[in-house]
Amino acid sequence: MKDWKKVKLGEILTLSKVVSESPDPKKRIRVKLNNGGVEKRPYANDKEGATRYYIRKSGQFIYGSQNLHKGAFGIVPTELDGYESSQDIPAFDVSDSCYVEWIYYFFRQGNFYLKLEGLAKGVGSKRINPNQLLEISVYLPPKIEQKRILESINDFEKKSIIVEHEIKHQLDLIDKLYTTTLQDAITGKLTSEWRENNNIQEDGNFLLKKFIQKKQDLIEQKIIVKQLPLPKIKDSERPFVLPSTWTWARMGDISLKLGAGSTPTGGKSVYINKGIKFFRSQNIYNDGVKTDDIAYISPTIHEKMKGSQVKPKDILLNITGGSIGRCALIADDFDEGNVSQHVAIIRLLDLNIREYIHYLIISHYFQETIMNVQVGVSREGLSMASLKMIKIPLPPLKEIFKIVKYLNDFENSYIRLKEIGSKRKEEFETLKHTVLREAFGNINIEIDNMARKPKPSSGSFHPNLVNTLGNYTRSENLVEIEDLLKEYGKMSALSLWKMSKHEKDIDEFYEDLKLKVEISNIIKESDEKGFLELVK
CATH class of the missing domain: 1.20.5 (Single alpha-helices involved in coiled-coils or other helix-helix interfaces)
Structure with missing residues (x-):
């Protein structure tokens, strides 16, 4: 490396400022996250004259100013020559002393780009502007050696x-x-x-009759209220053929309780540091509940929310959003807890079959059923009326135990x-x-050497800030979801959540999304399933 020169990117990169005189929304570029490359942006009907666009040329280095530290950088490919992007996705011409690929791999080596997060500046949506980028130092060998490497x-x-x-x-x-x-x-x-x-002496139909009788006994004892009988499952409704000793039942037939939770009055403002565990959808996984970011409510609020109190051996099922269908078994020695409106409690009449029902819920058959009966982009999800009607293949009890043993060993x-x-x-x-x-x-490259002499401009950054970046921490993401859709066009709900200001709280994300879909009417579900876009 003795003949490698240390230069600033400003010495080998020149910001391209070729303004598009006739902006074309059908010829827009976007840069994908996680080194995903540069691609054509899905068509979006932008407001005329609202944003200035610049023409990009193949072979230019390009990056997303909001997401450089998330791997949003690349090289403009040949097929996108002449396409456009705004100043939020700047592009650079590269001097003859350097291959553009050298710049690209420089940011990738050692995940160098991850260290740049702390450079992002601004109120709300934070950006790394070109002036900051051009102050970064890079080692540059002779071009012949660049080519070999x-x-x-x-x-x-x-x-x-x-x-x-x-x-x-x-x-x-x-x-x-x-x-x-x-x-x-x-x-x-x-x-x-x-x-x-x-x-087999006692088949699945025998087990189903026991459940029906047990529910009737509980009604007579006034432990539960009388319910309308569920419709019988017709031959034409059966999803697949079962063994002769099995039978079909509905989820409501085998359950003591099917109920969604609720959000306490005041929402997040009533959460406390310690108290009664309050499960939200981000806590529910197929292999159990995750308590890393568990919320807590007071015993008083917990007592008021009796209908959504969690008991040992319950099954918790996510019924809304991107995690719909995830479910968790509650341990035998669980103490007490409660659930949000995005989680349902399934409490079975016979707790001996709960592991079988858990496996059933995470099966392809049940997950596909959930996806077919859920409705809406704004989290209506799986209703309790739909859940109780889902058809359950019910084996004899002894066979249930055998199935669970097989599956436990296999898992x-x-x-x-x-x-x-x-x-x-x-x-x-x-x-x-x-x-x-x-x-x-x-x-x-030490981050604190990136800007010893920052250029005097509105976008430059202060050396004292840069000196702290060796041990940077994740900055708060404050991007509104409509701003992301405006910049990137059509996006999946998952990507929108992860990049938005609600990244740490999926429930809060969907509440905001519901408001903007149903009340403000500024966002709608795209023709492509699972994607969202702005209302044109």
Whole structure:
């Protein structure tokens, strides 16, 4: 590296300022996150004259000013030559002394771009402006050496694609095996040999009659109120053929309680540091409840919300939003808790079948059923009326125990296989970063040296701020969801949530989204399922 020069990006990059005289909303560029590259932005009918656009040329370095630290940078490809972007997605011409790919890989090596988050400035949506970018120092070898290094990187990346594809394929096969095994379990295929070797005295219909009788007894004891009988399942309604000893039931037939939670009056303002656990959708996962960001409510509020109190051995099911269908078993020794309106409580008449019902809920059949009966983009989701009508394949009790044992053993093996696959993926990611860092000579650009002499402009940054970036912390994301849709056009609900000011609270995100869909009418569901866009 002795002949590598340390230069500022401003010495080799020039901000492109070619204004588009006839802006065309059909020719817009966007830069994807996580090194996803540069692509054509989905069409959006922008307000005429509201934003100035600039013409971009193939081979220019380009980045998203709000998301550079999230991997939103790349090279304008040939097919997007002549396309446009606003000043929020600036592009740069590269001097003859440097390959544009050298700049691109410089930001990628050692995940250097992640260290730039603290440079973002502004109130609301924070940006890294071109003046700041151009103050960053980079090591620049002679061009012939750049070419040699870039060729070796390209060769490695071609091989990486093959390896990554194989790892993904193996992980996909593991997931497919899990999905198939669950489906075999709930259709009776998994225990077909067991049925041949066991004489079943009490079949699934016998078990269903016990549930119906138990519910009637509870009504007579005035423990629960009388309910209208659910309609019988016609032959034409049955999703698939069951073994002769199984029967079809509805979720309402086997449940003591099916009920959604509620949000306490005052919402987040009534949360406290310690108290009664208050489960929200982000706490519910198929492998259990996660309490990392659990909210707490007071015993007084908990007592007022009796209808949504959680008990040991309950099943909690997410009924709205992007995590709809996730469900968790509550432990036998659970103390007390409550749930938000985005979570439903399933309390079974016979707690002995709860593990089977949990496996059933996370099966492909049940998840597909949920997706077919849910409604709306603004979180109406799965209603209790729809949930109680869902059809349940019900085996004999002894076979239920056998199915659960099979699945518990299989799940242990599945988890081990996933861990092995994930470890291989992580090891390969580490190898990729190592190869890239070594290609760049293990350079270590100190962030606090980026701006010893910041340019005197409205966009420059103060050295004292830069000196703190060695141990940067995540800045608060304050971007409004409508601003994201304006900048990026059509977006998936998941991406919109992750990039918005509500990133840390999915419930809050959907409340805001519901307001802007149903009340303000500024956002609508796109023709493409699962995507949102601004109302034109």
